[in-house]
Amino acid sequence: MLIPGLKSIVRAFYSVEDKRLERTVFGIKFPNPVGLAAGLDKDAKLFDELGILGFGFIEIGTLTPKPQPGNDKPRMFRLPVDSGLINRMGFNNQGAVAAVERLKRRKTKVIVGGNIGKNKVTPNEEATSDYESCFETLFPHVDYFVVNVSSPNTPNLRELQDKAPLTALLSRLKELNAAKPVQKPILLKIAPDLTDSQLDDIIEIVKSTKIDGVVATNTTISRAGLKTEESRVKEIGMGGLSGKPLTKRSTEVIRYLHEKSGGSFPIIGVGGIHTAEDALEKLAAGASLIQLYTGFVYEGPALIKRINTALLSK
Ligand SMILES: Cc1cc2nc3c(=O)[nH]c(=O)nc-3n(C[C@H](O)[C@H](O)[C@H](O)COP(=O)(O)O)c2cc1C
DSSP states (O other): OOOTTHHHHHHHHHOOOOGGGOEEETTEEESSSEEEOTTSSTTSSSHHHHHHTTOSEEEEEEEOSSOBOOSOSOOEEEEGGGTEEEEOOOOOBOOHHHHHHHHTTOOSOOEEEEEEOOOTTSOGGGHHHHHHHHHHHHGGGOSEEEEEOOOTTSTTGGGGGSHHHHHHHHHHHHHHHHTSSSOOOEEEEEOTTOOHHHHHHHHHHHHHHTOOEEEEOOOBSOOTTOOSOHHHHHHHOSSEEEEGGGHHHHHHHHHHHHHHTTTOSOEEEESOOOSHHHHHHHHHHTOSEEEESHHHHHHOTHHHHHHHHHHHTO
16 A cells, blocks of 8 residues: 555654663553554554554454444544544444454554444343453454543443443453463443443443453544534534543543553553643553554554654653
8 A cells, every 4th residue: 555665654753762762561562652443443444554654552443243334424624722532423434354354454453452242232231242252253363452431422322331342341351361272352442431430330340241451532522612603512412522621530430440440550651642641641641552543643643653752761
């Protein structure tokens, strides 16, 4: 896909390669702690190229067992005044099997996480089998898994964050994982809209199911504190809000989980990282790795380099 020779020029321009940036987290050695969050490379079409831009890891997905079109367009809206985005994509993707065909043609050694979900038509009572299917299909081809139960754009999905269904789901995936000759890390991605007592449940579930960590956070359903005209926000309607309006809340969630759990599991911090300072704040709050989505859309790939350079000059 890339023009020959361009790869090394792009890599030299954007990526910062330095041993001091390496992090070993849940048993994987990351070349640097700045990753791409789920949702941008849903179908595993661009992970090699995105790795060349300097990301330390790429999360593909959310993938579902069957392909599905997602919600009607328009389904993504820019809030430039707020440096935010509202999206209601609804897990548009070509399915886990199609992603595997592309993963098999991996051209670089970039670390790839597989973010998995359920199809819209699958009722919550049968959700486990969708996650199982994605897990088994992707297992040989990804380096770690993220169980996404926190998207606001699949009806009732976030109810799977409740203690009983979540414990059952994660326990089942742990069982499947244990049956493999070599296990892969399993993380849980949570919403920023959980209350403290729900976060306490999450800590308990991570400990009891012995999963490997948490990705905090997904987009928010809150619209508090936006500078964008209320009428415009109303007109846009449903969806998850990301970017700058989320920075503070996602850091709060990271700090709460880290402090309350005594740092007993790794956290990937994501939500409104638009500057190197935002990234350092997430790491200081207890994140071991961070991810970008909206900040990458607004700031471009130079943001990855700015963060890594700031880490080196700390
Ligand atoms: C357009 C769009 C699509 C997204 N799709 C997914 C997805 O499929 N799965 C997922 O776990 N998160 C998805 N996310 C959430 C991001 O991975 C991230 O958690 C969230 O946007 C907060 O980070 P940010 O403020 O840096 O964007 C999506 C976000 C956006 C903006």
